[in-house]
Amino acid sequence: MLKNAEFTDKLRSSGLRPTKQRLKICEVLFNRDNTFHFTINDLAKNISKVLNERISLATVYNTVHAFKKKGYLKEISINSDKSYFDTNTTNHHHFFDEDTNELIDCDDGIIETPKIKKNISGKKINSVEVLVKVATDNQNQK
């Protein structure tokens, strides 16, 4: 939804130089109507195969981590194999489809964020996230 000049401002305002590579990655990640989830590999493949741009893998890693640090992205761990990133940085919960390995946002109201009745002493709660793992219901399977 944002345009190139806006990305330039956005990057500058958080102390990141608006380079060609970062602007392209902003475009891929944020110039759309809906938030989504991706892996670094998805993103790199998208850039190189689909968009025919040449951005080194190291830069994709650097940029995604820089964006995460600036709060443009959230990182989500579902399995130890790889990290998922989320362009939806608000507090929200997920379904994880174990058949397809797809991560799906819970719409508002589907899950109420649980109350924590007693916290670890001396610690601050940084996040409360619910993960719902789903899979095909195969009652009649071997």
Add this chain to the structure above:
Amino acid sequence: MLKNAEFTDKLRSSGLRPTKQRLKICEVLFNRDNTFHFTINDLAKNISKVLNERISLATVYNTVHAFKKKGYLKEISINSDKSYFDTNTTNHHHFFDEDTNELIDCDDGIIETPKIKKNISGKKINSVEVLVKVATDNQNQK
């Protein structure tokens, strides 16, 4: 809490041969009063350094995954670096201390398992888990 002969039965009854290595790993994992969380590396180090036993790393991996498949262990992903395993296989929630990377079980009653008001159609809910990330409250830090 279980003894060697019981582990032998337990393994046999789930179709796993009670080998020397598996019995030792059972002892380390299950012959205690409280459940706990560990990484494969923790476990391997514990066996080799603390117990002075020689079990190959491949066997530790094989065994932990075999135990997971048989339902003796649960796997938990908190960060993409490594997998945590849990000897508490009941449905329960966790605190994760981001200062120490420690995973802590939520005692019963601390968090109520949230209700899922609408599920993905055609799918069965396999688990609903809450992860609470905590860290030192540094209001007065640089």
Add this chain to the structure above:
DNA sequence: TCAATAGTTTAGAATAATTATAATATATTA
């Protein structure tokens, strides 16, 4: 405008967790 500087990109090497291979050893079965 342009040189100095700080920040960025890059290819490729390094690291670390995990899985695969295939030979050897062990447990089970009859």
Add this chain to the structure above:
DNA sequence: TAATATATTATAATTATTCTAAACTATTGA
């Protein structure tokens, strides 16, 4: 106990990620 199925092991392979250090680029301010 012999035959068979299963498990262990050392080691190699794989994969995600991070590191390195040289080349490049954006910013700054004279």
